[in-house]
Amino acid sequence: MKRTPFVAVFVLLFAIAVTPAFAGSKKKKASPTPKYQPPVISSVTGNTITVTEEKTTRAFTVNQFTEITVNGQRASIADLKPGMTVNVTIGVDPSQAGRITATGVATGDKRKKKK
Numbered sequence: 001m002k003r004t005p006f007v008a009v010f011v012l013l014f015a016i017a018v019t020p021a022f023a024g025s026k027k028k029k030a031s032p033t034p035k036y037q038p039p040v041i042s043s044v045t046g047n048t049i050t051v052t053e054e055k056t057t058r059a060f061t062v063n064q065f066t067e068i069t070v071n072g073q074r075a076s077i078a079d080l081k082p083g084m085t086v087n088v089t090i091g092v093d094p095s096q097a098g099r100i101t102a103t104g105v106a107t108g109d110k111r112k113k114k115k
Contacts, residue, residue: 037053037054038053038085038086038087039051039052039053039085039086039087039088040052040053040082040083040084040085040086041080041081041082041083041084041086041102042057042082043082044077044080044081044082047061047062047063047077048060048061048062049062049077049080049086049088049097049100051086051088059095060088060090060095060096060097060100061095061096061097062077062096062097062100063096065091065098066091066096066097066098066099066100067098067099067100068080068099068100068102069099069100069101069102070084070102070103071102071103071104075102079102080100080102081105083104084102084103084104084105085102085103085104086100086101086102086103087100087101087102088100088101
């Protein structure tokens with residue numbers, strides 16, 4: 001009679017220890033980390049710039065109060081070229097740009113970079 005609780009506890013501990021071994025783990029395949037693609041100017045027409053980010057395209061109106069910076073220098077909308085990486089801060093109206101910060105040289109620009 002004294003062995004019955006001991007055997008029951010032993011069987012219970014054995015079952016707990018062995019159960020995970022038979023569970024059969026299903027490992028998920030690691031999904032590749034998505035690459036970050038910064039927003040890029042896709043077109044500049046008149047007083048509007050079109051910015052593409054991944055699968056989204058948005059147009060922003062530029063007015064006289066919009067601050068434009070290209071490669072750290074104050075610039076105008078004429079200095080913005082398609083292919084430049086851009087960061088647009090919207091103004092009070094979400095369709096208007098409050099600040100535009102562009103970097104890089106537009107693709108196809110024939111100016112030589114300084115080394």
